[in-house]
């Protein structure tokens with residue numbers, strides 16, 4: 001499979017790119033608004049992997065080109081820019097029958113910590129599903145993973161990720177992809193209408209990390 005990570009130059013994009021490259025044989029393409037920025041990140045991830053003893057080519061492209069050629073597209077973009085990014089991809093007819101994974105979570109902060117701040121659609125995942133063409137299948141996943149922990153090859157992940165989709169086949173495909181990553185167990189959380197519950201766990205884990213020693217980049221494990 002060919003996996004494009006849009007905004008793959010950022011935090012969660014880096015973590016997912018490194019783990020996908022280290023643990024799977026899928027082609028990985030780093031997307032960016034600027035192709036040169038994607039190229040720099042791809043080079044840097046290849047070096048990180050090589051230093052870890054993994055020789056792996058990471059491709060790069062602008063977000064639109066990366067999307068057109070992909071089987072799976074990960075929308076690793078800050079929540080406030082997700083809508084505009086989908087609009088641009090739509091105008092350029094880049095989205096067709098791909099699976100589009102969104103890890104986006106709307107949050108706001110105050111002195112006490114971070115709080116879940118979903119859009120009026122109920123969740124970011126449902127917002128994405130409303131904005132894409134009918135032919136594109138939206139799957140919510142990777143919301144509760146900590147980017148820095150993913151990017152740290154020495155970190156023992158040992159965490160779960162929850163996957164939502166209305167299309168059962170696509171949901172299973174992303175569960176299978178998540179389970180290819182060492183230390184991650186992907187579990188179904190049902191259809192997209194359940195995404196708000198999953199997204200709302202993200203500010204919780206960030207607040208736990210803030211208020212407790214030795215809980216940096218904490219994740220969720222169900223047992």
Ligand SMILES: NC(=O)c1ccc[n+]([C@@H]2O[C@H](COP(=O)([O-])OP(=O)(O)OC[C@H]3O[C@@H](n4cnc5c(N)ncnc54)[C@H](OP(=O)(O)O)[C@@H]3O)[C@@H](O)[C@H]2O)c1
Pocket residue numbers: 006007008009010011012013031032033034037038075076077078079081084085103104105106142143144145146147148202
């Ligand atoms: N960070 C985490 O630990 C984490 C965990 C779970 C879920 N998430 C979710 O993953 C998503 C990405 O988070 P992040 O922390 O990786 O974000 P980030 O590092 O702040 O940004 C990711 C990338 O988004 C692109 N971007 C920035 N502004 C943009 C704009 N106006 N339009 C289009 N693209 C823009 C940039 O790529 P280019 O400049 O190269 O285009 C940037 O490198 C968010 O929705 C977040 O809720 C994050």
